[in-house]
Amino acid sequence: MDTINNDLTNLLQQMGVHQESLGITQRIVIIAGILIIAFVADYFCRKIVVPTIKKLTARTQATWDDYLFNDAVLDNMCHLIPPIILYVLLPFAFPHEPVTLTFILKLCWVYITAVAMKLICSFLTSLYTISSEHEKLKNHPLKGVYQMIKLIVICVGVIIIVSTLIDKDPVNILTGLGASAAILMLVFKDTIMGLVAGVQLSANDMLRPGDWITMPKYGADGTVIEVTLTTVKVRNWDNTITTVPPYALVSDSFQNWRGMRESGGRRVKRSINIDMxxxxxxxxxxMKKFEKQVWMSGFEK
Structure with a gap:
């Protein structure tokens, strides 16, 4: 670092920069160079690397790579490159000002953490899309599981950001949160119960998207369209939507008509009014008229 600064100082002196303004000019040149490097790297990734990846994924017959390297994932990957370059090269611009350098590096690290959270969430969304189209996994309610993983990623990212801003070890923050676990359990009660219920529903194959279920207690009688951490959406036969808590499907009883459909049968529920x-x-x-009609129909056959 000192060698680079000395070489740059000699170059600026040869260009005729006065000694009084040499320090400011040197810092401006270094910062401008770092920004140019970050801009060029971002431009290179967006204009060359990203189109190349899209062309390679388009040529393959598999569809999983199209979902895995979609626009959201690639865009978040490009957003990571400039702050990483700034984080690595900014010490060259502030070699003798640790307070300013520490503040700027904190901001860069917070931005890197936030973009990394978005990248991981986009990657998990792509994995959910791939698994929902997989033959063996598409009938399992996996959306709640992916939502829980995203929630864990966001919580970890927030803890890292807070620890960076207050100069504390993330382990100490987690230890402090452990003391307030009862409050967290109360706040995220529905989420935790929904996760446990979703695992039980998936493990025991009790419910799948597309199943016809009946649950009179909640007024649900129709097809399951979505299973999430906190709700199970049922489209009734009159096209109304009923939301049921996932843990209610485990704790209470409900009727699943999947077996009837798989057997090839169909229950028809209609009301017939007869005038007594x-x-x-x-x-x-x-009687004679009916006998004649039956005989004539048999003769015609």
Whole structure:
């Protein structure tokens, strides 16, 4: 670092920069050079690397790479490059000002952590899309599991950001949160219960998206369209949507008509109104008429 600064100082002196403004000019040149390097790296990734990856994924017959390297994932990857370059090269611009350098590096690290969280969440979304189209996994309610993993990633990222801003070890913050675990359990009660219920529903194959279920307690009688951490959405036959807590499907009883559909049968629920005044015994004339109609129909066949 000192060698680079000395070489730059000699170069600026040869260019005629006065000794009084040499330090400021040197810092401006270094900062400008770092920004140019970050801009060029970002431009290179967006204009060359990203199109190349898209062309390679488009040529393959598999579809998983198209989801895995979608626009959201690639865009977040490009967002990571400039702050990483700034984080690595900024010490050259502030060699003798540790307070200013520490403040700027904290901001860079916070930005890097936030973008990394977005990148991981986008990657998990792509994995969910791939698994939802997989033959063996598409019938399992995995959305709640992926949502829980995203929530864990966000919590870890927030802890890292807070620890960076207050200059504390993340382990100490986690230890402090452990003392307030009861409050966290109360705040995230529905989320935790939904995660446990989702694992039980998936492990026991009790519910799949597309199943016809009946749960009179919650007014649900229709097809399951979505299973998340906190709700199970059921589209009733009148196109209304009923939301049921996942843990209610485990703790209470519900009726799943999947077996009937897999057997090839179908239950038809219709109301037939009959006027009791029209119900009577057939007369002999009507009996003869019906016998004649049956005989004529058999003769025609």
């Amino acid at each position: 005044n029209t119900v009577r015994f057939c007369t002999p004339e009507q």
